[in-house]
Every structure is written in structure tokens, then in C-alpha cells.
Amino acid sequence: MSRFIERHPAWALIILIAVAVLLWLIFAVWPPGLEEAIGRKKVFLNAVFNGITLGGLYFLVASGFTLIFGLMRNVNLAHGSLYLFGGYVGYAISSWTGSWILSFIIAFIAVALVGIILQLVVFRRMEGQDLRQTMVTLGLSIVFADLMLWAFGGDFYQIQTPSWLIGPIELPFVTAVKSSGEAVYLQYPLVRLVIFAASVVIGIVMWLALNRTRVGMMVRAGVDDRDILAATGIYIQIVFVVIFALGAGLAGIAGVVGGTFQSLSPGEDTRFLLASLVVVIVGGMGSIPGAALGALIIGLAEQLGSVYIPTYAIVVTFLIMVLVLALRPQGLLARR
Amino acid sequence: MSLLQDTRLHAKPPATAAQRPALAWAEFDNPAAWAVAVILLIMPLIANGFFLIEIFGTTLILGIIALSLMFLAGYGGMVSLMQLTIAGFAGYMVAVFGVSGSANISLSWPWWLATPMALALATAFGTFGGALAVRTEGIYTIMITLAIGAAFYYFTNQNWAIFNGHTGINTIATPHFWGVDWRSDIPFYYVILGTAALCYFAVLYISRAPFGLALQGVRDNPRRMAALGFNVNAHRVAAYAFASFVAALGGVLQVWNYHQISPGSIAVERCIDILIIAMVGGITRPIGAFIGAFIFVILRTFALDFLVHVGLDGNRFRLLIGIGFLVIVFWSSDGVVGLWERWRRSLAGADSRSRGGGHG
Numbered sequence: 026m027s028r029f030i031e032r033h034p035a036w037a038l039i040i041l042i043a044v045a046v047l048l049w050l051i052f053a054v055w056p057p058g059l060e061e062a063i064g065r066k067k068v069f070l071n072a073v074f075n076g077i078t079l080g081g082l083y084f085l086v087a088s089g090f091t092l093i094f095g096l097m098r099n100v101n102l103a104h105g106s107l108y109l110f111g112g113y114v115g116y117a118i119s120s121w122t123g124s125w126i127l128s129f130i131i132a133f134i135a136v137a138l139v140g141i142i143l144q145l146v147v148f149r150r151m152e153g154q155d156l157r158q159t160m161v162t163l164g165l166s167i168v169f170a171d172l173m174l175w176a177f178g179g180d181f182y183q184i185q186t187p188s189w190l191i192g193p194i195e196l197p198f199v200t201a202v203k204s205s206g207e208a209v210y211l212q213y214p215l216v217r218l219v220i221f222a223a224s225v226v227i228g229i230v231m232w233l234a235l236n237r238t239r240v241g242m243m244v245r246a247g248v249d250d251r252d253i254l255a256a257t258g259i260y261i262q263i264v265f266v267v268i269f270a271l272g273a274g275l276a277g278i279a280g281v282v283g284g285t286f287q288s289l290s291p292g293e294d295t296r297f298l299l300a301s302l303v304v305v306i307v308g309g310m311g312s313i314p315g316a317a318l319g320a321l322i323i324g325l326a327e328q329l330g331s332v333y334i335p336t337y338a339i340v341v342t343f344l345i346m347v348l349v350l351a352l353r354p355q356g357l358l359a360r361r
Numbered sequence: 362m363s364l365l366q367d368t369r370l371h372a373k374p375p376a377t378a379a380q381r382p383a384l385a386w387a388e389f390d391n392p393a394a395w396a397v398a399v400i401l402l403i404m405p406l407i408a409n410g411f412f413l414i415e416i417f418g419t420t421l422i423l424g425i426i427a428l429s430l431m432f433l434a435g436y437g438g439m440v441s442l443m444q445l446t447i448a449g450f451a452g453y454m455v456a457v458f459g460v461s462g463s464a465n466i467s468l469s470w471p472w473w474l475a476t477p478m479a480l481a482l483a484t485a486f487g488t489f490g491g492a493l494a495v496r497t498e499g500i501y502t503i504m505i506t507l508a509i510g511a512a513f514y515y516f517t518n519q520n521w522a523i524f525n526g527h528t529g530i531n532t533i534a535t536p537h538f539w540g541v542d543w544r545s546d547i548p549f550y551y552v553i554l555g556t557a558a559l560c561y562f563a564v565l566y567i568s569r570a571p572f573g574l575a576l577q578g579v580r581d582n583p584r585r586m587a588a589l590g591f592n593v594n595a596h597r598v599a600a601y602a603f604a605s606f607v608a609a610l611g612g613v614l615q616v617w618n619y620h621q622i623s624p625g626s627i628a629v630e631r632c633i634d635i636l637i638i639a640m641v642g643g644i645t646r647p648i649g650a651f652i653g654a655f656i657f658v659i660l661r662t663f664a665l666d667f668l669v670h671v672g673l674d675g676n677r678f679r680l681l682i683g684i685g686f687l688v689i690v691f692w693s694s695d696g697v698v699g700l701w702e703r704w705r706r707s708l709a710g711a712d713s714r715s716r717g718g719g720h721g
Binding site for chain 1: 503504637676
């Protein structure tokens, strides 16, 4: 952090000012002139919270993608299909048993199994042939998309939110002050906050697992140099299978999350594939903190964009990607 | 970064081309090529309207777009998934600048002004996308171009001011001059055929021109080319510019063909279709793009009837395409052209063995 400030004082200052302005916008009671200029604070706060929670969902999808890419150099373009498959499995389980938590577990296991099968049957045969692997994942995404369309049809599905999570919660953020001097606080759906907290926890656990455990050490070593790691006697195929299963399983969990606070339908696979592509391009490929930062930026940009410039929202996302590619092609938090 | 060498995806190495200078034009000695050319020329005598435009016209249009991808991937080593997006952009520009049913959007320029404008803008768009994509290498190119394609798809879906949202732009006017309606079946077929032939020979020519050879050098070893004084990125961006122009031509023809354009015609699946066409046909030879397009169009048109005929659900057309694509990627990284060449080589091998020839 301090090294970053030393090396890029101008950027550090800009980032600092941006964060300060954002914090002020979130916490301060807006003066009337500002409300006239850009609308009510409630709208803004809602967009920010939606953006942050959407960022949590994007992080869940993109972290698996970036994990698989970082270790195996495999651009898994079927990742969106794994997301959608996880969502459908979660929907089936939750409507069958009525248990929301169980649907997460089953979706994780089911999608992780698909990932294991893919790694063992398909990708292991073409190790080191990045482009061919990518083509195969592309073909698989077409096949999966059609199989899921066959099985589930073109309908929209939404996973039932459990009763203990339904309803809004009052947050300690003032949206407005009534004429009587009474402060109005922000009401926000509890389920989104819980899911966001869960994705933060998953992110931290993943970071700890990567940086503090033996398996994590192997994975990090594999990201840096796969061949030397194999030469030191570690059975790298096991590591590959574990990481592929984990990355796929995360996509499955994300599918259940997405099915709970958005909906599941054909085409969502492409949407989330695009989201994870942009997130890892912005954040830096193969980097978990990069995925978190990228997901936050893209989630916020998407939600704020869709509130303030509705017909050009996607352009904002795209411009961020262009800017990052122009200034720092390897991504914001990538090491190389 | 020898990503592409691993997969043997690139076209004939320049060394081979240097040994046999007439390689690219060798098709002229091939009676089969002449037969195909003659059949294509007299096609209006053989085929009726449906086959002429729906099968052969569409094949050639898709072939042109796939050819632009083949050029980038085969000679430049850059697998770009945004070629259909560029074509769609050109189509949208034809609709926006030309005459269409959405009077509040279209500027109603005459076709001879709107079409060059569309081509120029689409080329600029593709070049810009290429300039972004060349900032990273190999496998990343796919991700970035796919992201550009998907972003443009969602943008056209959201934007009503220029792109008319998800309904798209309908009843787009087509050229009508010298007393000929150029969209009626037979003239339109010749327009497509002429454009396709032009693009095909342009790609063949460039692949042998100094620029094309330098591009193939950049593909095989960018570092060495840079050391030799070539501007690697400039060559790549120039390749994107050329490929964008080819794709834009295809896009203009496509919008004239259907009279309409909507986000559905530039969806991500369509972009991937172009890659499938190029891969199935074989990405090492320009002709592969057209062969792939022909297979694709035949499948798309008749798979439904065929699947129903053998007692399966006709809607599983994409499943068939996907599995076919997987099979091709698994067993022949050279597509149908590669299979054909392997088959010919094995025939020739058997021939020389039976004659007792030891070399080969």
C-alpha cells in the first residue's frame, strides 16, 4: 500500500479523493442543491448497495474463473454454463426439499462433480494447448446451453428466498431528513446483505486457504511455474482436479445466489460469462484480490450506470475495461 | 508465446510458400476448383430462388465473415470473436444512415453514400477493437474480443436512440439503380458471389504479399520479428483493419439479405457460430471458411427436418452443431480441409508405397 503511494503519488491522490467523495455521498445528508442536480439520495444509496451486492455475486462467479485460469491457463468459456447449471440444480433442490441452505450444498457438489469430470475426461488430454482447451470449452458451452434449454425450457425460474430472510432491514444510513427534523433511514432487503456477507466470507476463506495452507502454497507455486512444481514431486494432477472442482463449485453456488436475487433463464450463462470476463480483465487474470476489486468496480458501474444513464449503462462497463486495457493491460492487481 | 503452435492452428508456414511460390494460386491448376467456380457462376440456372439465396447466398455471406476470422486466426494467430459484431455494426450503420422503416432513426442517405460510410465506420470500429485486443496476447485475445462482442450486443439491446433496442431496425431499403433491383434473387446472388470472390482472392493475395508474410512471421515469433525491426503491433492492428473491412462487407450483404437487423442477429451465440464455421471448415486455408459456412448452412436448414425424420426433437439443432464442433476440435484441429488433406496424403502415401517408392 505505502509502496503504491510512493510509486504513483498522483494516482494514489485521485483514488483517495474518489473514495472520500464516495464516502461523503454515502454518509452525509445531501444538501438540497445536490438533490436537485442528481436526484434523491435514496436512489443513489440503493444503486450503491445494489452495486456492491451485485459485485459480491460477480466475485463468486469470477473467482472460480480466475482461479482456474491462474493455475491451469484454461480460459473456461463454459463457466457461465456452470453458473446456470448450479442455479437450476439449486432451484430443483429448493423447490423439492424447501431448504435454501441445502440447495447451496447440493449445487456446489453437483457442479464441482461436473468440473471434476471435465478436468479428468477433457482437459487433462490437452494440457498445455491453451487455445484448443478454450475451443473445447466454447463447444461445451453450446452443448450445455442446449441441454439445459432441453431440460428446463425457456422459462424464468426464481429460487424461493427462505422466510427468515424475507423483508427489508433498516440500515444506519440517513437518506433524508424530514421537515420535522426526523431522520429517514435506508431500508434494504436483508437477503442481499446476507449473501454479500457470505461472499465476503468466502473470499476471505479463499484468500486464507491460498496464503496460509499447504495446498494453497502448491496452488500459488503452480500459478508461478507449473512445470517446476511438478518437478518437485507434487502430484499436480490432483491439485488441478481440486482447483477445477472448487472453481466450478463456486460457479454453482453463485448460480443459486443469482437465482435467488435475480432469476434463471437461458442467456444468463452468457451474461455471467461476460461479467466474469470483464471482471478478470479489469482486476487482473489469475488474481483473487483482483477479482474482488474488479467485481466491485463492475457491479457499482453497472448499477450506477443503469440508474443515471440507463441506455448507456453497458458502455460504462465497457469503457472501464478499455481504460484498464489501455493503462494497465495486465489488469489492476495482477503482478506481471 | 507459441500458443498457436501447440494447436497447429496456423496456416501453411511461410517457408512452404517460399519454396512453392505459386502455392496460393495452385488452385488454378486444379480442375475441381474450376468446376466449383463454373458451378457457382451458373448456379442461377440450376437452383431456384430458395436454394440460390437461402443456401448459397447465405453460405457465401457467412463465408465472407468467417474468412475475416480465418485471416486473423490463420495468418495472424489472433482468434477474434468479434468479427460478427463488426459485420453487425456495418449492418446497423447501413440501417442508420440509409433508408429504413424506422424513419426517426434512419438518416435516409442514398445507398451509395450510406454503404461506404457503414464500411468505413465498421472498419474503424474493428480497428479500434483490434488495437485493444493486441495489447494482450494469445488466449487473452479471445476473452477481450468476446467481451467486446457481448458488450455491443447488450448495448444494442439497451439503446433506443440509435439502435432501436431489442426490436432492431426493419424494412431496410436495398440498392435499386440502372433499372435493376439488386436485391432480387439473381442479381443479388451475383453481387454476393462477386464480393466473396473479391474477398477470397484479396486474402490469398495478401497472404503472399510482404505484409502477409510479415504477419505470419509475427504469428510465429513476435519477438524475433520485433528484433528484426518490424513493428509487431502495427502489423497486428493492420490485420484487424483489413479483416474488419472484409467482415463489414459481409455485414452489409447480410443486412441487404434480411432487410432487417436486430440484437438477435449479433448475439454472442452468432459470434461463436462464426468461430465454429471457421474451425469446422479449417482455419489454415481461406477456402475453409466457405466450406465451413456451407456445412453450417446445410445443417441449420435441414437438421430440423432430419432430426424429426429420425424421430428426435427437431429443436436440438444447436446440440448437433456443438457436438460436431467438439468432434472437430478433438480430432482434427484443421477442420474439414485438414481431414481432406490428411486423406489425400494417406492416399498418396498408399500409392507411393504400392509403387515401391521410398521417399515421402
